[in-house]
Amino acid sequence: MKRLLSSTLFFAVLLLAWHFLVLAKIWSPVLLPDPGSVWEYLKTVTVDGTLFQATAVTLRRLLTGYLIGVILGIPIGLLTARFQLMEDTVGVLALGLQTLPSVCWVPLAMLWFGQTEGAMLFVVVMGTLWSVIISTDNGVRNVPPIYARAARTMGARQFYTWTRVILPASLPFVVSGMKQGWAFAWRSLMAAEIFVTILTGFGLGQLLHFGRELNAMDQVIGIMFAIVLIGLLADKIFFSPVEHFLHRRWGTGRK
Amino acid sequence: MSLQEELRSVPPAKLFIDRVTKDFPVRGGKVRALDEITLQINEGDFVCLVGPSGCGKSTLLSIIAGLEKPDAGETLMDGKPVTRPGRDRMVMFQESALFPWLDVMDNVLFGLRFKPNLTARDRREVAQFYLRLVGLEEFAHANVHELSGGMKQRAALARALAPNPRVLLMDEPFAALDALTREQLYGDIQRIWAERKKTIVFVTHNVREAVCLGNRVVLFSPHPGRVREEFSVDLPHPRDINSVELAGHASRITRALRGYVDAPGTELGAE
Numbered sequence: 385m386k387r388l389l390s391s392t393l394f395f396a397v398l399l400l401a402w403h404f405l406v407l408a409k410i411w412s413p414v415l416l417p418d419p420g421s422v423w424e425y426l427k428t429v430t431v432d433g434t435l436f437q438a439t440a441v442t443l444r445r446l447l448t449g450y451l452i453g454v455i456l457g458i459p460i461g462l463l464t465a466r467f468q469l470m471e472d473t474v475g476v477l478a479l480g481l482q483t484l485p486s487v488c489w490v491p492l493a494m495l496w497f498g499q500t501e502g503a504m505l506f507v508v509v510m511g512t513l514w515s516v517i518i519s520t521d522n523g524v525r526n527v528p529p530i531y532a533r534a535a536r537t538m539g540a541r542q543f544y545t546w547t548r549v550i551l552p553a554s555l556p557f558v559v560s561g562m563k564q565g566w567a568f569a570w571r572s573l574m575a576a577e578i579f580v581t582i583l584t585g586f587g588l589g590q591l592l593h594f595g596r597e598l599n600a601m602d603q604v605i606g607i608m609f610a611i612v613l614i615g616l617l618a619d620k621i622f623f624s625p626v627e628h629f630l631h632r633r634w635g636t637g638r639k
Numbered sequence: 640m641s642l643q644e645e646l647r648s649v650p651p652a653k654l655f656i657d658r659v660t661k662d663f664p665v666r667g668g669k670v671r672a673l674d675e676i677t678l679q680i681n682e683g684d685f686v687c688l689v690g691p692s693g694c695g696k697s698t699l700l701s702i703i704a705g706l707e708k709p710d711a712g713e714t715l716m717d718g719k720p721v722t723r724p725g726r727d728r729m730v731m732f733q734e735s736a737l738f739p740w741l742d743v744m745d746n747v748l749f750g751l752r753f754k755p756n757l758t759a760r761d762r763r764e765v766a767q768f769y770l771r772l773v774g775l776e777e778f779a780h781a782n783v784h785e786l787s788g789g790m791k792q793r794a795a796l797a798r799a800l801a802p803n804p805r806v807l808l809m810d811e812p813f814a815a816l817d818a819l820t821r822e823q824l825y826g827d828i829q830r831i832w833a834e835r836k837k838t839i840v841f842v843t844h845n846v847r848e849a850v851c852l853g854n855r856v857v858l859f860s861p862h863p864g865r866v867r868e869e870f871s872v873d874l875p876h877p878r879d880i881n882s883v884e885l886a887g888h889a890s891r892i893t894r895a896l897r898g899y900v901d902a903p904g905t906e907l908g909a910e
Binding site for chain 1: 704724749
């Protein structure tokens with residue numbers, strides 16, 4: 385309760401400071417709109433459905449690409465950890481491409497796929513995949529060998545040991561890789577949407593882009609709020625409970 | 640197979656370790672961990688393998704478990720050669736090796752998943768039975784990290800017993816515990832050995848522990864690992880590790896062990 389209060393107070397002070405900065409007229413209102421007008425903008429786009437539509441488009445792209453990245457990444461990570469040949473080939477590739485900021489995939493995606501959903505998907509998958517591979521691989525290598533030995537004495541065969549022992553044992557690593565992959569995918573999708581207008585659907589990034597074109601600062605800031613909110617919600621709804629579960633089971637982290 | 644049959648004690652197995660030799664690669668060559676070990680272990684024996692670190696006793700245990708292959712020789716269980724791990728020979732490790740992503744109950748259930756002809760409900764009953772046997776029925780749904788060291792080893796014991804093995808292989812299972820907890824577990828393991836009729840091979844470097852538990856104590860010496868001498872301990876069970884007769888046996892064996900271990904700095908636990 386006390387923590388909620390201090391958070392609320394902090395943001396109220398921020399908003400007030402913003403409001404007074406506008407009142408002080410240091411910058412033109414075109415560059416720094418009042419919090420009230422941003423609020424008005426958000427209300428309008430919520431009522432006419434634009435915001436939800438754009439959010440839906442963006443989330444659909446993000447989730448599709450993200451799921452593909454995770455579903456491909458985990459088995460590939462298991463394979464690179466298991467087989468020397470995979471480690472020396474795909475493992476090295478993943479390590480290299482993971483250092484590439486995921487935004488850098490946007491120009492290539494444009495040329496390969498044109499202004500299509502395919503380009504968006506590609507960028508998101510590339511943002512997710514490499515982190516998931518690296519962290520799964522890393523997680524597997526950190527599993528104490530005694531777990532696999534114990535499983536074998538209990539009659540578990542290779543495949544079962546991998547899916548029911550090695551994979552769950554490396555979950556803390558896998559989840560942190562998934563979280564990183566999510567962050568990378570989210571950032572690169574926004575970049576792609578801002579750079580590229582595609583006609584099959586306008587996402588949040590495109591609304592942000594139009595805001596700039598129209599010099600509508602209330603729109604730019606309003607959409608930025610929406611983007612931040614989605615990021616926070618994803619963390620609270622999906623990652624926090626999973627991390628909480630892991631901490632409780634493994635007995636790690638804060639109480 | 641019905642639940643009742645599953646819970647019945649199975650007859651223990653006999654083991655014959657026939658000239659088992661194992662080398663480990665080291666930089667620029669190899670080192671002989673086990674040198675033609677031959678050992679007959681009878682049904683229901685409680686055999687303690689004692690020796691300083693490096694004498695290969697844990698390696699021998701892994702070979703009996705089927706986790707490692709010998710370079711020469713073989714292990715026979717009831718006349719059949721051991722080629723891979725099996726639920727008829729369960730292992731308890733020095734660290735509990737419990738799976739932290741499962742609670743205590745699911746850990747015990749893990750080894751039962753592969754048992755045919757048991758319903759999910761039967762499995763839970765079997766698991767419950769063994770948790771009761773080790774005194775952990777209250778902690779079935781605890782997370783592994785919430786257990787104390789002694790409780791972890793009890794849970795590991797329940798997990799090892801649950802598939803109803805005929806041989807129990809224990810690799811210094813109490814080495815990391817404090818003395819008081821260890822003494823409780825000495826009592827438990829003796830009771831369970833009597834109740835469940837297992838052949839137990841128990842590796843330790845602690846002579847008193849060996850005398851307290853085993854009816855046979857086999858001395859190993861290192862570099863290369865060899866069987867040196869064997870003692871039978873005919874004190875009645877349950878034994879108290881602090882008793883005078885036991886101390887007498889222990890000091891006799893410790894003296895013998897000293898004779899075989901002349902290398903300076905060799906670790907010798909005769910606590």
